[in-house]
Structures are given as C-alpha cells and as structure tokens.
Amino acid sequence: MTYQAISVATQDGVTTMTLNRPERMNALSGQMIKEVVGVLEAARQGNGTRVIVLTGAGRAFCGGADLKDLGGPAGLLPHNSAESKRQGLRLGVYPLIHGIRNCEVPVIAMVNGAAAAGGCDLALACDIRIGSEHTRFMESFARIGLFPGTGGCWFLPRMVGSSKAAEMIFTGDPIGAQEAYQWGLLSQLVPHQELLDRTMTLARRIADGPPIALRLAKMVMQKSMDMNLETSLELAAASESITLTSEDHQEGLTAFLEKREAKFRGL
Structure with missing residues (x-):
C-alpha cells in the first residue's frame, strides 16, 4: 500500500508507523489520520501484527493538528458552525484516538521529540510511552484559546492525578522528559541514541508473548x-x-x- 503522510514497516510481528511530515512537525492532517486508522484497523482484524510502534519523523513526535489549514477546505475542521466542528471532531479526529484504544494489539509510542496538543493526546492514548531527553509533552491548547478536546482531559488525570493534569492543561506549559518519567507519562526514559533500539527490544519481547x-x-x-x-x-x-x-x-x-x-x- 502507498502512504502519503506516514511510513509503515513490519518485521517479526512488529509494525512501525512513522508520522512523516517532518517539515510540519508531523502535524495531524485528515490524510494522516485516515492512514494511521487504516493500519490500526488492519492489525485489529488480524494481519499478523502483534505490536505497533508509533513515532514521528525528524525532531518531533507530533505537533498536533495542522493549524495552518485547520479551518481550510482540506483542514480537519473546515466548517464554521459549532455543530459542524463538533461533527468534524467526532468523525474526522476521534477515530484516531478510538483506533488506538480499540486496536487489540499493544501500541507503543516512541516519543522521539515534542508531543504537543493533539500530538500529546495521541501519545497518551497509546498503551506504553518510551522517551528520551528530547521528549516534551505539552497540552498547549490553552495558548490558542482551546482545551484538550482529543482525550487529554480523560487521560491526564488518570495518569498524573488531577492537580498535575490541571496545571498542564490550564497553563499549556511543556513538561520535560525527566518530569514526564517521574510523573508516569513515560514508562522508560533512555538516551536518545538508544531510543530506537530500546523501543524495538521491548516491542519484540511483547510480540513474542501470547x-x-x-x-x-x-x-x-x-x-x-x-x-x-x-x-x-x-x-x-x-x-x-x-x-x-x-x-x-x-x-x-x-x-x-x-x-x-x-x-x-x-x-
């Protein structure tokens, strides 16, 4: 299959999906979401994949929705009314979060850099998160007059407690790798040069399981x-x-x- 916004590779039961728009910090687009959901659905239906690794190309994991054309004809939320935007989220964005949660195989986020706004929620939706000193989590919605409408308000309090979740959401400030590890957002914090090897070692170990x-x-x-x-x-x-x-x-x-x-x- 040919992909436009992601790259996909499978070996030994481990499927690696790489968000592949590095020039846009791997910002989410409708095409990217469609392609990711398709890979998740194929794994759910049983294509031999036992573990999925999700990561980003370049220096970012995912910068969230592509704000440059968010409301444009090709954007994620192209209409103006509140109801149409609600439907845009439900039908165009939420399948990504549901896809990860409903995918029957474990999904590991290899958080190679910044995970901001919707990209932060995307990482939180995964079963396991592994990061390096380059990892940053930022619920940056408040900086543009929004709040985490893609799952952050559900995931964060369960992971870090209500107080820390509120601080992240209300301020939009970034959380560094060490804090993320201490708070439990990351299950492993490894040197960046070892991030790929350590993630794949874990993925293969899980893939060998029942x-x-x-x-x-x-x-x-x-x-x-x-x-x-x-x-x-x-x-x-x-x-x-x-x-x-x-x-x-x-x-x-x-x-x-x-x-x-x-x-x-x-x-």
Missing part, C-alpha cells in the same frame, strides 16, 4: 478503569476462561516444565 492473553489484558485494563473491583474481577474471570483453554496456555506450561522458551501462536 497474543490472546495480551489482547485480553489490554481490554480488561482499559475497561477496569471505569469499573469497581467486583465487576472487574467478573470480566477477568470471563477473559481468563478463554486463555485457560487456549493452545498458547498449554504451550506455556509445557515450555515452563521443559525449561525452554515458549512459542506462542495465538491459538
């Missing part, structure tokens, strides 16, 4: 955020009954007893 169990784990973790413990345990019991009767579980047990690496096939 696909059914990992898909169910992602689903249960997400749904449990809005459940009480009892309901979460009921969902876990239903899900674990699937893994307990899988061939992967039998392979895992056999490999453990034989003291060898398991070879999971997603069956």
Whole structure:
C-alpha cells in the first residue's frame, strides 16, 4: 500500500508507523489520520501484527493538528458552525484516538521529540510511552484559546492525578522528559541514541508473548478503569476462561516444565 503522510514497516510481528511530515512537525492532517486508522484497523482484524510502534519523523513526535489549514477546505475542521466542528471532531479526529484504544494489539509510542496538543493526546492514548531527553509533552491548547478536546482531559488525570493534569492543561506549559518519567507519562526514559533500539527490544519481547492473553489484558485494563473491583474481577474471570483453554496456555506450561522458551501462536 502507498502512504502519503506516514511510513509503515513490519518485521517479526512488529509494525512501525512513522508520522512523516517532518517539515510540519508531523502535524495531524485528515490524510494522516485516515492512514494511521487504516493500519490500526488492519492489525485489529488480524494481519499478523502483534505490536505497533508509533513515532514521528525528524525532531518531533507530533505537533498536533495542522493549524495552518485547520479551518481550510482540506483542514480537519473546515466548517464554521459549532455543530459542524463538533461533527468534524467526532468523525474526522476521534477515530484516531478510538483506533488506538480499540486496536487489540499493544501500541507503543516512541516519543522521539515534542508531543504537543493533539500530538500529546495521541501519545497518551497509546498503551506504553518510551522517551528520551528530547521528549516534551505539552497540552498547549490553552495558548490558542482551546482545551484538550482529543482525550487529554480523560487521560491526564488518570495518569498524573488531577492537580498535575490541571496545571498542564490550564497553563499549556511543556513538561520535560525527566518530569514526564517521574510523573508516569513515560514508562522508560533512555538516551536518545538508544531510543530506537530500546523501543524495538521491548516491542519484540511483547510480540513474542501470547497474543490472546495480551489482547485480553489490554481490554480488561482499559475497561477496569471505569469499573469497581467486583465487576472487574467478573470480566477477568470471563477473559481468563478463554486463555485457560487456549493452545498458547498449554504451550506455556509445557515450555515452563521443559525449561525452554515458549512459542506462542495465538491459538
């Protein structure tokens, strides 16, 4: 498949998507969103991808929506009325966030540089974030009279607490890599020259894991955020009954007893 706004490469079950508009800080466009959502949907439907890595070309991860033509004919929100812009977000932008959350395979954000506004929310939507000293998170919406309408108001309080989330959202100030790591926005903070290798090492390790169990784990973790413990345990019991009767579980047990690496096939 030919891509205009991203590049895609797959090896050993790991699909790497690179937002490829470096001259525009990888700003989100309608074409870019369409292409990313297409890759996510293909993985969800089962194309052999076990892990997705999302990153940006050049010095930025993603600078958010392309403000240069945001309201233009080719922009993300081309109409003037409030209702039309609401529909533009729901139909043109939110499929990107839903696509990541609903994709059954783990999605890792390799945050190679600035993640601002919608680009920040894009990174937050991913399951894991790995960064370097070049990483910056910035909910910069307030600087142009907006607020995080692409998921930041949901993700941030759950990740860093309400006070820190409010500070980031109300000020629009950037959060550096060390703070992001201390606050839990990054699961790993590595030297920039090691960012690719360390991210791919983790991605391959996850890709070698049991696909059914990992898909169910992602689903249960997400749904449990809005459940009480009892309901979460009921969902876990239903899900674990699937893994307990899988061939992967039998392979895992056999490999453990034989003291060898398991070879999971997603069956």
